[in-house]
Amino acid sequence: MKTLKISEAVVRRLPLYLRYLNNLQIINVRTVSSQQLGEALDLNPAQIRKDLACFGEFGRKGIGYEVDYLIGKIKSILKLDQPINVVLIGAGHLGHAISNYTVYLKDNMKIVAILDNDPGKIGHITAGISIEPLDHLKEIVEARGIRVGIITVPAEAAQKVCDLLVDAGIHAILNFAPTNLRVPDDVRVHHTDFTMELHSLSYYL
Amino acid sequence: MKTLKISEAVVRRLPLYLRYLNNLQIINVRTVSSQQLGEALDLNPAQIRKDLACFGEFGRKGIGYEVDYLIGKIKSILKLDQPINVVLIGAGHLGHAISNYTVYLKDNMKIVAILDNDPGKIGHITAGISIEPLDHLKEIVEARGIRVGIITVPAEAAQKVCDLLVDAGIHAILNFAPTNLRVPDDVRVHHTDFTMELHSLSYYL
DNA sequence: TAGATTGTTAATCGATTAACAATC
DNA sequence: TAGATTGTTAATCGATTAACAATC
Structure with missing residues (x-):
């Protein structure tokens, strides 16, 4: 070892x-x-x-x-032997799909909050979770011991949301927005971008 | 060069x-x-x-x-200077999100068919496209010159769907199902699995 | 011209694979 | 015991980075 x-x-x-x-x-x-x-x-x-x-x-x-x-x-x-609470930001189609998906995971990783800044979406229920305002991010992260953030907002908003997550004390972020994020050295970002996957796949045609 | x-x-x-x-x-x-x-x-x-x-x-x-x-x-x-038609199989939450997403791409890659094997979904409109039966895959692929397939069905069904795609003459597949796919050597598969991304992210907490 | 920046070779670095002694 | 399979060292392979002549 x-x-x-x-x-x-x-x-x-x-x-x-x-x-x-x-x-x-x-x-x-x-x-x-x-x-x-x-x-x-x-x-x-x-x-x-x-x-x-x-x-x-x-x-x-x-x-x-x-x-x-x-x-x-x-x-x-992988630290999956302990509960890991996750916040998802961006209750669009993709956010909706992901939150529904994780419901089926018998993982210790669980989405415990879904946030959006569209007032029209607040209070709606997705995957059994009520959508809350983005303004409340910091309080929610602290109150629920959230350690991971998922970004499913449009590319234009992603960096701002990322900054908010970092400010709220999040050190691990999964970004679905098609843009590079700037974060401090002690924050880790993983990207998932299916358009990039499609484009590189196209090369092999 | x-x-x-x-x-x-x-x-x-x-x-x-x-x-x-x-x-x-x-x-x-x-x-x-x-x-x-x-x-x-x-x-x-x-x-x-x-x-x-x-x-x-x-x-x-x-x-x-x-x-x-x-x-x-x-x-x-990347061969993105020519139109590339794509079929998406699995009209669940994720398939729904992806098809809506690609609508906004001003790419030459375009989803031109959405298939599902649930009779209850056939004929429903997603992202402006009518959902068609999985049975028609081969005809649809040939008729519309489809060259790329996206799999958004549950893991249990993914290999079967993959085989159907290969049989229909598809050589490039983007798989969202959390499972390894077996394909012939001349078929290329890219995987996108956000649960794996979340799990590896967890390591760095 | 002087400064900037490419394309490319050589050097470095890291990851994958092969091989095998240890041992169940 | 004989066969199987690990853990690990050494060998190979490939990818990244540095350096620099060419040249805009």
Whole structure:
């Protein structure tokens, strides 16, 4: 085990492992080898072993990895073993879709607030949550112990919303708006932009 | 210029350049240097020059890149200079959000069909498009010259839908379902999974 | 001309893969 | 025990960055 420096590439693969392991658990598979994982996920077995070895010795030589145990370990590495409250800003079509989606996750990550600055939307119920005014962001974040923000506002508004999130003490942001966000060094932003995915896909036609 | 082998990483950055160049064009900026681009996009200027040089000599020494010209070139590389018809399968919340979103793109990429296998949804209008039965996929793809498919069905149904797309002659698929897809070598799949983004984001808390 | 900036080569850095001793 | 599979070191591969001649 080395706590030296975990690369982003490794961290990005952990949820992939977790997802597949959850599938194995459902069909009562007890153990799995890096070989099997690699085949299922199109990855090199050595890479999988190396990834996991960054965090400890989770496997048994000659046997493989115990599914339940490995799920627990990965969840703990990803901090998914504790409740993580999320605020979503922007109650448009995409925000609506995402909040409905997360309802089905039996995760510890949960959207506990949906905010918008359109007075016409306040009070409406989406995915069982009442839409609240953006003005109340800071109080809501503090009162509910929110640690993650999701931005689903139009590109023009994204940087402003981002600044508000940072100001409210949020250090982890998932941005769906098609724009680069400027944040302090201690804030982490992940982007999801399906138009960029479509455009790069187009190259391979 | 080298037509040798363009890495995925390069292709993924092209839409990023394009997006920023479009912004520059709107505010009437005529030329831009790799230095400026790098600052705006948090990339190394040398990397940007190298990326672009994969496809030709688009800049002028001492001057930089002409915005209009570079936009044209990148669009052409990404094949966005020609109309690309897209079919979206799965008229749930997410499909709804995406189809509405693309309406606003002044792209050549356009969703020209939305399919679902729920009889109750057939004929409903989403983003100006009438939802059609999944059964008609092959005919619709052929009749409308569709070349890209977007999958927004639940994970359980994704592989089956993917197989149908491949069978219909689609070679480029954007998958939103949280599952790995098996496709022949000549089919390209890009994944967008925001739960995986959320999970990897959680690591950095 | 002098200053700026490209395209490209060489150097560096990091990530992936192969190989194998350890051991279940 | 024999076969399987890990954890880890070493080798390879590829991507990023630095440096600079060419030139606008």
